[in-house]
Amino acid sequence: MPKPKIKAFVFDAYGTLFDVHSVIEKCNEMFPGKGKDISGIWRQKQLEYSFLRQLMGRYTTFFEITRDALRYACNEAGAELSNETERELLDSYLKLHHYEETEEVLMKLKSYQTAIFSNGSFDMLSPLVEQSPFASLLDEVLSVDEVKQFKPTPMSYQLVLERLGVRREEVLFMSSNTWDIAGASSFGFYTAWINRQGKGMDELGVKPDYEYGDLRGILNHVK
Amino acid sequence: MPKPKIKAFVFDAYGTLFDVHSVIEKCNEMFPGKGKDISGIWRQKQLEYSFLRQLMGRYTTFFEITRDALRYACNEAGAELSNETERELLDSYLKLHHYEETEEVLMKLKSYQTAIFSNGSFDMLSPLVEQSPFASLLDEVLSVDEVKQFKPTPMSYQLVLERLGVRREEVLFMSSNTWDIAGASSFGFYTAWINRQGKGMDELGVKPDYEYGDLRGILNHVK
Numbered sequence: 001m002p003k004p005k006i007k008a009f010v011f012d013a014y015g016t017l018f019d020v021h022s023v024i025e026k027c028n029e030m031f032p033g034k035g036k037d038i039s040g041i042w043r044q045k046q047l048e049y050s051f052l053r054q055l056m057g058r059y060t061t062f063f064e065i066t067r068d069a070l071r072y073a074c075n076e077a078g079a080e081l082s083n084e085t086e087r088e089l090l091d092s093y094l095k096l097h098h099y100e101e102t103e104e105v106l107m108k109l110k111s112y113q114t115a116i117f118s119n120g121s122f123d124m125l126s127p128l129v130e131q132s133p134f135a136s137l138l139d140e141v142l143s144v145d146e147v148k149q150f151k152p153t154p155m156s157y158q159l160v161l162e163r164l165g166v167r168r169e170e171v172l173f174m175s176s177n178t179w180d181i182a183g184a185s186s187f188g189f190y191t192a193w194i195n196r197q198g199k200g201m202d203e204l205g206v207k208p209d210y211e212y213g214d215l216r217g218i219l220n221h222v223k
Numbered sequence: 224m225p226k227p228k229i230k231a232f233v234f235d236a237y238g239t240l241f242d243v244h245s246v247i248e249k250c251n252e253m254f255p256g257k258g259k260d261i262s263g264i265w266r267q268k269q270l271e272y273s274f275l276r277q278l279m280g281r282y283t284t285f286f287e288i289t290r291d292a293l294r295y296a297c298n299e300a301g302a303e304l305s306n307e308t309e310r311e312l313l314d315s316y317l318k319l320h321h322y323e324e325t326e327e328v329l330m331k332l333k334s335y336q337t338a339i340f341s342n343g344s345f346d347m348l349s350p351l352v353e354q355s356p357f358a359s360l361l362d363e364v365l366s367v368d369e370v371k372q373f374k375p376t377p378m379s380y381q382l383v384l385e386r387l388g389v390r391r392e393e394v395l396f397m398s399s400n401t402w403d404i405a406g407a408s409s410f411g412f413y414t415a416w417i418n419r420q421g422k423g424m425d426e427l428g429v430k431p432d433y434e435y436g437d438l439r440g441i442l443n444h445v446k
């Protein structure tokens with residue numbers, strides 16, 4: 001395959017730049033011994049609810065979906081969720097740890113367009129990015145909330161083209177989420193799967209163009 | 224709420240009339256000690272892949288999705304899947320056990336329209352229904368494959384109206400799957416959630432109209 005001419009490096013947020021499992025700690029603090037279970041169900045339902053609401057035509061913000069998923073997870077785990085605990089756990093989504101190599105990698109992409117493109121709504125995404133050390137290294141923070149279409153629909157990825165003024169084949173899209181990689185590849189982006197846990201790719205009829213163990217791998221594409 | 228005038232009783236197939244976990248036995252026979260893991264991942268990915276393919280606009284038949292999900296599950300569980308074992312496990316989907324009360328309940332619905340409405344394609348659904356003792360008690364077996372739209376999209380449920388010649392509010396729709404109940408309620412059917420395991424309802428902004436521990440509960444709606 002000839003090397004593509006990449007103009008924009010576009011990153012998913014949750015799981016890709018920010019570690020969603022850093023909420024486990026907070027869950028464990030709130031619900032001793034149940035933290036791992038709750039945070040696992042929470043994340044699974046957060047994704048599932050975004051997919052299902054998109055399918056049913058009942059879009060709501062990722063913030064509300066995250067709250068609903070938390071309520072379900074606590075109910076399922078037999079943990080009582082007070083309003084205060086709910087607020088505190090949702091707040092932990094605004095302070096997720098970032099993966100350590102992120103800043104170093106973004107520093108080396110200064111001659112390219114860089115953006116986050118996330119299912120998160122701005123009420124979640126803006127505080128998260130602003131508390132990170134790399135906010136100023138990103139040209140754009142794009143949310144599907146602008147078009148009310150969750151990834152992985154083709155219409156959601158279309159927003160990247162409109163906002164960055166690039167063509168599909170000029171985008172390298174990074175995600176740790178296999179469903180996001182499948183959707184972005186299917187749409188026509190070049191894709192790099194950030195496979196931190198060495199998992200197998202989902203069988204969705206599309207494969208990533210590249211696969212790396214962390215974000216440093218994408219520096220192969222920098223001239 | 225005034226009692227609705229139901230003309231058609233419509234049933235989901237997998238998990239509702241037929242027990243998908245009866246494949247566990249076969250999985251255990253093929254992969255001793257790993258059967259539960261494999262069948263759990265298999266079912267989870269089967270659902271997830273149908274949702275994701277619908278979202279990405281890459282529809283394929285439920286048979287292919289079921290095969291792809293099985294391949295992923297075996298890979299994930301570190302189990303080698305020969306062509307022969309694959310065929311045998313997929314075959315077990317054609318011979319799922321039905322829930323014991325199904326026949327008795329369908330017998331009492333003779334003065335109504337009755338149908339299965341499933342994400343399954345006919346290559347899976349027809350042999351399954353034909354080997355059951357209640358094939359002749361169903362007026363219709365409807366598959367989303369006719370419209371290439373997986374549940375829970377509104378367009379998928381629309382098929383029921385077209386094929387049965389009824390209005391939304393004349394349908395009582397039964398499913399054990401919460402996402403299916405949410406989709407059908409959102410579309411405008413009356414819904415009865417067959418909650419065999421006493422689980423909590425998913426937080427998707429829609430609730431079932433009725434909830435029963437097994438199919439016998441719907442006989443409340445028979446005049």
